[in-house]
Amino acid sequence: MTASSPALTKARRTIFDYRAIWRWHFYAGLFCAPFIVILAITGSIYLFKPQVEAWLDRPYDHLTLTGKPVSAQAQVDAALKAVPGSGLRTYEVRGQADDAARVVVGKKGENILVYVHPETLQILKVINESDRLMDIDKTIHGELLMGDNGSILVELAACWAIVMVVTGLYLWWPRQAQGLGGVLYPRLGRGSKLFWRDIHAVTGMWISSLVLFLLLTGLPWAKVWGDSFKEVRKLTGTAVAKQDWSNGRTGEKAERKALDAPAASEHEGHMAGMDMAGMDMSSMHISAMSMEATPALDRMVATVQAMDLPPPVLIAPPSSKKGRNASPDWTARSDTPNRPQRVTLTLDPGAAEVIRTETFASRHPIDKVIGYGIAAHEGQLFGWVNQLLGVLAALGLITLSISGLVIWWRRRPDGQLGAPPALPEGRIAMGVGILIVLFGILLPVLGLSMIAIALIEHLALRHIPGVRQWLGLRQINLKPDQP
Numbered sequence: 001m002t003a004s005s006p007a008l009t010k011a012r013r014t015i016f017d018y019r020a021i022w023r024w025h026f027y028a029g030l031f032c033a034p035f036i037v038i039l040a041i042t043g044s045i046y047l048f049k050p051q052v053e054a055w056l057d058r059p060y061d062h063l064t065l066t067g068k069p070v071s072a073q074a075q076v077d078a079a080l081k082a083v084p085g086s087g088l089r090t091y092e093v094r095g096q097a098d099d100a101a102r103v104v105v106g107k108k109g110e111n112i113l114v115y116v117h118p119e120t121l122q123i124l125k126v127i128n129e130s131d132r133l134m135d136i137d138k139t140i141h142g143e144l145l146m147g148d149n150g151s152i153l154v155e156l157a158a159c160w161a162i163v164m165v166v167t168g169l170y171l172w173w174p175r176q177a178q179g180l181g182g183v184l185y186p187r188l189g190r191g192s193k194l195f196w197r198d199i200h201a202v203t204g205m206w207i208s209s210l211v212l213f214l215l216l217t218g219l220p221w222a223k224v225w226g227d228s229f230k231e232v233r234k235l236t237g238t239a240v241a242k243q244d245w246s247n248g249r250t251g252e253k254a255e256r257k258a259l260d261a262p263a264a265s266e267h268e269g270h271m272a273g274m275d276m277a278g279m280d281m282s283s284m285h286i287s288a289m290s291m292e293a294t295p296a297l298d299r300m301v302a303t304v305q306a307m308d309l310p311p312p313v314l315i316a317p318p319s320s321k322k323g324r325n326a327s328p329d330w331t332a333r334s335d336t337p338n339r340p341q342r343v344t345l346t347l348d349p350g351a352a353e354v355i356r357t358e359t360f361a362s363r364h365p366i367d368k369v370i371g372y373g374i375a376a377h378e379g380q381l382f383g384w385v386n387q388l389l390g391v392l393a394a395l396g397l398i399t400l401s402i403s404g405l406v407i408w409w410r411r412r413p414d415g416q417l418g419a420p421p422a423l424p425e426g427r428i429a430m431g432v433g434i435l436i437v438l439f440g441i442l443l444p445v446l447g448l449s450m451i452a453i454a455l456i457e458h459l460a461l462r463h464i465p466g467v468r469q470w471l472g473l474r475q476i477n478l479k480p481d482q483p
Contacts, residue, residue, distance in 0.1 A: 042140045087105060220247060224444055329348060330349050
């Protein structure tokens, strides 16, 4: 049986029809392109969060001191006084004594970062954490400044990007290639049409594995997928009391409100502080609990400093959440972006001793896998090489988006969208059908969007002649034997 025999051609079409794959690739790419550019740019910036924040904080490090720094509690009191009605959330243990104290206080569900001079207690800067440059970048990257609706939209774009990459690999796969040109490297000097085709295909081949990794490791943050994943873990008995990442803005805010203790860091909710709202720190009318904490904080800072945890290291008082399970213990945590190196300590404030230590190795295997994935996604797992790979993937995605749009614009017929024509017989090849079902189950937002598209196309778009022709849809009641 020859490669061009009708029987083999029919068999191939039964499993995977090239035109159907091409059509899915076209629509996925056209929808994803603007989102991919935004996510690639903001993601590239976020890869360098430690370096960017260190550069922005230069005015508050290595300050001039005439004597010794005052106590940690005095620094906290100054920060609380600077934000009336606030409560302590976290105190950062700095490696250098001449660095400004970083105190996070909470007020009305917001985290506010206060920079305090370690000796004079002068307030050097007060900023809402959500207004910091890297937090704004993260918010754009994760939810397009639109809250949970934006998170769902980003998740939808990421899911269709997975479809785009998988179908693109199938279309790229060399079937009758003459050499490696156009497969592993672009053929130059042979016209602009071939140039853009090769740039698109070859770039996609080289970065596909990196892109798929970034897309998949970003799903735990997504609103719908993340919530669904939580429910699956509850049903399978693999859930933990508190996961080390957040998904969706509504759930995070509700959690903060329930605890009356905003998150201490980007993905952390259990390092929370007691509510000191209403305290008059200027007149020093403080509660008995705060009086007990005054010497305790300084002793705990000394204990934590001696352990030399990966920075940044945050100390937080007990949660203000009341109840039978409420604990008087304090918490210290290494919040290093390299998550496998994170350590969480439970501290006895009276003795200033560590009574429990939780390391990354002690976590559930699922949390460890996701922790490694998130650290690599953020470019923090293995140093500058990790950051470089992230930048290469982002540049590749931008190249794919631009080259794909150029190819589409140059080839599209006048008066039409230019989508690959739908199959006249209207049947779905077995392989394509299996992929649709698998994608729909594993990626709920994608599955719902596929159902919505099919319904809109079948019930409305096919019945409007101009729209049907522009989109390249099948005619209504077209018989299989018709051309």
